[in-house]
Amino acid sequence: MMDDYNEKVIDNFRNPKNMGSMDNPDAEGEVGNPTCGDIMKVFLKIDNNIIKDIKVKTFGCVAAIATSSKMTELALGKTLEEAKDLTRDMVAKELGGLPAQKMHCSNLSVEALHKAIDNYQKKHMTKEHTTD
Numbered sequence: 001m002m003d004d005y006n007e008k009v010i011d012n013f014r015n016p017k018n019m020g021s022m023d024n025p026d027a028e029g030e031v032g033n034p035t036c037g038d039i040m041k042v043f044l045k046i047d048n049n050i051i052k053d054i055k056v057k058t059f060g061c062v063a064a065i066a067t068s069s070k071m072t073e074l075a076l077g078k079t080l081e082e083a084k085d086l087t088r089d090m091v092a093k094e095l096g097g098l099p100a101q102k103m104h105c106s107n108l109s110v111e112a113l114h115k116a117i118d119n120y121q122k123k124h125m126t127k128e129h130t131t132d
């Protein structure tokens with residue numbers, strides 16, 4: 001229910017940033033929540049180890065959309081290492097807190113981000129090995 005959420009969460013839900021997909025992303029990562037069926041997919045453009053652009057496609061509840069949006073704002077412009085250090089707690093804190101029952105359910109977007117970075121780094125490692 002809407003009344004469980006603070007104003008910041010509602011505001012991020014109403015005006016989410018960086019929503020949608022991306023043409024030719026450098027990396028993608030997806031997480032799904034088996035319990036509630038919400039899905040988040042992250043797309044990244046990476047240049048010189050820095051996240052130059054980020055989009056997130058989220059099918060989910062108010063908290064899933066608010067946390068996805070906030071995650072993109074925190075990740076944009078960061079190096080891959082800095083982005084890997086982002087945590088669920090940082091996202092929740094930036095939103096002024098989440099209802100306890102939503103904390104573990106909805107706050108998955110950092111994991112999608114970390115997956116995208118892992119995929120990117122794996123791809124680049126294999127490329128480096130095969131081009132020699």
Ligand code: FES
Pocket residue numbers: 033036037038060061062063064105106107
């Ligand atoms: Fe939204 Fe679970 S109900 S993430």
